[in-house]
Amino acid sequence: MRFVLLLLTAIAIALATGFGLSYYALTDGRLFGAAQIGPWISWPDLGSAAPNPYSRGHLAREAMLQLGRAEGLQFVATMDSAGEPLDLACSYRLDGHVPVSSFWTLSAVDRQGVNLAAPGADLALRSSEVVRNNDGSMSVHVGKALSPGNWLELAGTGPFSLQLTLYDTTAFSGFSSDNDTMPAITRGDCA
C-alpha cells in the first residue's frame, strides 16, 4: 500500500514539474530563453538561424513571423514596473528611454494578439510621432482615459500586454553599457 502511494506521488510530482516547467518556460520564459529589462521581456534568440530549444519551442507555439537578428527586437510587457498585471481598467504611463534603434512602434494587444486600439485611433504609436521631454526621454500615456501628450488610446476590458518593437536596434548587442534601458511602466488611476 505504501509503495503504491509513494509511486503515485512520485508520478504526480514528475508530471507536475515536467509539464508545468515546460509551460512556464515557453510562455513567461524568464529563467530560460527570454531576457528581461524591468517589466519588458524579449526573446533575443528568436531571430537567429538556429534558435535555442526554448526559443524554438516558443516559436512553435506562436507560429508567428518573428524579426530576424539584423531587423530588430520585440519587447513585451504584461506587468507594470511594480509587478501588477496590466489591465484595461487602469491607465498607465511609460517613462524613460529605449535602446538605440532606427525607429520603434508601441501597440497594445490581448492574450490572443488582437490589437486593442480604440475605434478610429491609430493602431500603434510610432517613435516619430512621439513628443519628447527636454532631456530626450519620453512620456507616453496608455489606456482608455483621455490623456494629455502622447497617448495610445485603447478600448475593451481585461488584461492586456504592451508590445514595443525596436527596428534595427543595438539592444543586447553589447556595444554600449547603458544602452539596454527600457521605459518604466507606472500605473495611474483605475476606473
Added chain:
Amino acid sequence: MTRIVLWLLGGALLGGIIHILVILTLPLLAEETTWSRVSAFEAKNQMLILPQVEAGEPNPLRLDPELVYGLCQVDLADGPAYLHGLLPDAFWSLALFNEAGAVIYSTTNRDGIGQTVELGIFNAAQTRLLAQQQLDIAEGLLVVEAPSDRLFVLVRLSPPHEAMRKRFAERLAAISCGPRP
C-alpha cells in the same frame, strides 16, 4: 524517511526528463506552423502584400500594424530565386525563413543597399556552380546561400505616414521574386 525523500527526488528527476522531452519534441508535433500559415497565402514566386492588421481582428502572424509586409515563397529546386526591384526611400528590412520558421538570413536597407533590392538565393549546389562561374548573375547581386530548398522571403516596409501606405504597398508588390524566367 530517506526512502520518501528518494521517491520525491526520483519524481522530480523524471519531471526534468519530461520537461526536456516536451521542449525538444514540441516543434515536431505542432500542426499549425509558420510554414502552414504562410502557405495558406498564394505567394509562390510572387510578392504578395499581407492583409493589413485591423483593431479587434485576430493577428495570428503577429504583424506590426505600422508596417507593410510583402511575402514570397520560393523553392530552390526550380533554380536559384532572385528578388529584383526598387523600394521607396524609407526603412525596409528583409528576412529569409526556412520551412521550420527560423530566420536564416536577414538584412535592412541601412546595410549599404539603400533602395535597391537585388538578392539571389542559392542552395549549396547552386553556390558551387556560382563559384565555378557556371551561373551568370548580375553585378552587385547580394548572394545568399540557403541550407534548404523550401523557403519564404518576408520584406517589411515602413511607410513614414499612414497616407503613404497604399503607394508603398504598390511599390512593394512590384518587386519581382522567383526563378529567372
